Structure formats: structure tokens, C-alpha cells
Amino acid sequence: MIIRPFDGSDYDYAAVTAIHNAVYPEQPHVEANARQDDAERTEKYKLGRLLAIVDGVAVGEAYYLQQSWSYRPGKFMVKVQVMPDYRGRGIGTALYDGLMAAVAVYDPTYFYTYLKENHAAGIRFAEKQQFAYAMRYPFSHLDLTTFDAAAFAEKVARFEAAGYTIRTLTDLKAHDPEWGKKLHPLVNTIAEDVPSPEPHVWSTYEEWLPRFEAYPTLIHDAYFVALDGERWVGLSFLLKDLARPDFIEQGLTGTLRDYRCKGIATALKVVGSQWAQASGYTTIETDNEENNPMYALNMQLGYRPQPAQLEYIKPLSSPLPTG
Numbered sequence: 647m648i649i650r651p652f653d654g655s656d657y658d659y660a661a662v663t664a665i666h667n668a669v670y671p672e673q674p675h676v677e678a679n680a681r682q683d684d685a686e687r688t689e690k691y692k693l694g695r696l697l698a699i700v701d702g703v704a705v706g707e708a709y710y711l712q713q714s715w716s717y718r719p720g721k722f723m724v725k726v727q728v729m730p731d732y733r734g735r736g737i738g739t740a741l742y743d744g745l746m747a748a749v750a751v752y753d754p755t756y757f758y759t760y761l762k763e764n765h766a767a768g769i770r771f772a773e774k775q776q777f778a779y780a781m782r783y784p785f786s787h788l789d790l791t792t793f794d795a796a797a798f799a800e801k802v803a804r805f806e807a808a809g810y811t812i813r814t815l816t817d818l819k820a821h822d823p824e825w826g827k828k829l830h831p832l833v834n835t836i837a838e839d840v841p842s843p844e845p846h847v848w849s850t851y852e853e854w855l856p857r858f859e860a861y862p863t864l865i866h867d868a869y870f871v872a873l874d875g876e877r878w879v880g881l882s883f884l885l886k887d888l889a890r891p892d893f894i895e896q897g898l899t900g901t902l903r904d905y906r907c908k909g910i911a912t913a914l915k916v917v918g919s920q921w922a923q924a925s926g927y928t929t930i931e932t933d934n935e936e937n938n939p940m941y942a943l944n945m946q947l948g949y950r951p952q953p954a955q956l957e958y959i960k961p962l963s964s965p966l967p968t969g
Contacts, residue, residue, distance in 0.1 A: 665707045714854075718756075781935055786934070790930065791928055814871075835902060836898060839900065862886075884896060892926075893927065
């Protein structure tokens with residue numbers, strides 16, 4: 647077995663994609679997913695990958711990265727993935743040890759990772775490395791082949807009668823030169839209320855805008871903003887699933903705090919679901935923290951629970967050794 651750094655070659659991108667798909671066949675990736683993760687890295691947001699090679703074949707991957715929405719200098723998301731047929735040989739441990747050595751140069755203070763609740767071996771491995779359970783995020787699916795928007799027509803009518811409107815990002819960009827400066831605070835203010843073990847972190851407008859504009863799964867016609875007159879008060883958006891053409895992913899949905907319980911999120915989600923249905927998608931996939939009111943709303947709309955994602959955390963009481 648050889649543990650080596652990821653080299654950015656076509657072979658390595660194909661390898662990490664194959665490893666992910668062997669571990670998570672129900673949520674496959676394409677190479678563009680990994681390439682996009684790497685493209686978003688900057689001097690500020692670190693990312694590093696390792697591969698485990700057995701008999702010339704890549705069979706496991708480990709990586710660390712920093713995410714802009716929860717950034718602080720010593721905080722890292724870490725992940726170890728080994729193909730099922732190669733587990734129980736010490737490959738995961740070797741990858742984890744190599745990853746800890748690689749990330750130590752950045753003086754980490756806090757690690758977190760995500761595991762599927764039906765992956766018992768992965769949970770045991772994380773707990774062995776002293777990660778502790780923090781939160782549960784059930785995935786859920788909306789079957790668009792049976793979704794009936796008419797069942798929610800009365801709620802949408804009340805939304806419209808209250809004077810609220812919904813516009814797409816396509817429309818807003820075409821008619822409002824200040825769209826970015828309005829969307830940036832709206833997204834971040836809503837994201838602050840999404841349950842998480844640590845608080846949401848705002849990135850600057852100058853940092854956020856080019857990253858937002860370049861995001862490969864963004865669909866301008868499926869990015870919906872709710873307005874009260876001229877005030878931007880809520881949003882909901884759908885994202886392409888690059889590996890599953892019939893699936894579409896539900897992104898952030900929410901409203902400003904003083905606009906809650908007014909039916910705005912319901913109207914946004916119904917409009918989004920209608921758009922996805924009319925566009926030929928068969929399934930919307932999303933995940934929510936299990937106590938988040940948005941999860942309950944999804945159940946009311948007809949989403950059906952899938953195996954959950956679990957967040958595990960490991961705050962460090964002392965620095966990792968660097969040599």
C-alpha cells in the first residue's frame with residue numbers, strides 16, 4: 647500500500663470520483679464535482695487530498711478542506727473513504743494518519759466530518775478517532791411524478807393576496823443592477839438561522855460574488871426570491887445534480903425573521919417544485935437538520951425521508967504534532 651498526495655491528474659480525478667461512488671452509490675458524483683471543489687480553493691480556504699494505492703489501483707481517499715460558510719482559520723472538514731472491498735486492511739487508518747500529518751502545518755483546532763447513518767463501519771471509525779456526534783440531517787426526496795401543486799393552491803393564493811411576489815434571478819439580474827448587493831445579505835442573514843454546531847460565517851461581497859457567478863450547478867431560472875414590495879424577504883433555489891440528470895437538489899430556503907409564519911417559504915417551495923416538474927425532473931433531493939422547521943415543511947409538501955447524514959466533530963485541546 648502506498649499513501650501519496652493527490653496530483654491533479656485526470657487519473658486522480660477519475661479515481662476520487664470512483665471511490666466516492668463506491669462508498670455512496672445512492673449519491674453519485676462526476677469528476678466535475680471534485681474539480682469544482684478544487685477550483686474554489688484559495689490561499690485562504692485550504693484543501694488537501696491523499697490517495698491510497700494498492701497494486702497500482704487507487705482504493706481510498708482522504709481530504710481536508712475549509713468551507714467559506716463556516717470558516718475560521720483552524721477549522722477543517724475531514725473525510726476518509728475506502729472502497730468497500732478494501733476495508734479492514736488498515737487503509738483507512740493509514741489515510742487518516744497521513745491526513746493528520748498533512749493538515750498539522752495549518753495548526754488545526756477543530757475537525758468535523760459527515761457520515762451516513764447507515765454506514766456503521768464509518769461511524770465506528772470516526773468514534774475510534776475520538777469524533778463525537780453533533781447533529782443529524784435527514785435526506786428527503788420529493789417525487790415530482792406524483793407531486794400535485796393544486797393541493798397547495800390556497801396557500802399560494804394567500805401569499806399572493808398578502809401582496810408578496812416571487813421573481814427569478816434571471817429577471818432580477820436583468821432589471822436590477824443592485825441585485826448582487828441585495829442577494830448577498832439576504833443569503834447570509836437566512837443562513838445564520840440554519841441549525842449548525844457552529845455559527846454561519848459571512849464572506850465579503852467581493853469574495854462571494856465571483857464564486858456565486860461561477861458556480862456550475864446554479865440555475866438562474868430556478869433561483870427564486872420573494873419580495874414584499876421592493877424589499878427582498880425570502881429565497882429558495884434549486885441546483886443541478888451533475889451525476890443524475892433526473893434529480894435536482896433543493897438548496898437553501900428561508901425568510902427574514904420578521905417574515906416567518908406568513909406562508910412565504912411554502913409558496914417559494916411550491917413554485918420551485920412546479921418549475922422542476924415542468925422542466926422534466928423526477929426527484930428533488932434535500933437535507934435538513936431534523937429539528938429545523940423546514941424539515942417539517944418538506945414533509946407537509948410530500949417529501950419522504952431517506953437515510954440521514956450525521957455530523958461528527960472533534961475540537962482539539964492541543965495542537966497536532968508537525969514532525
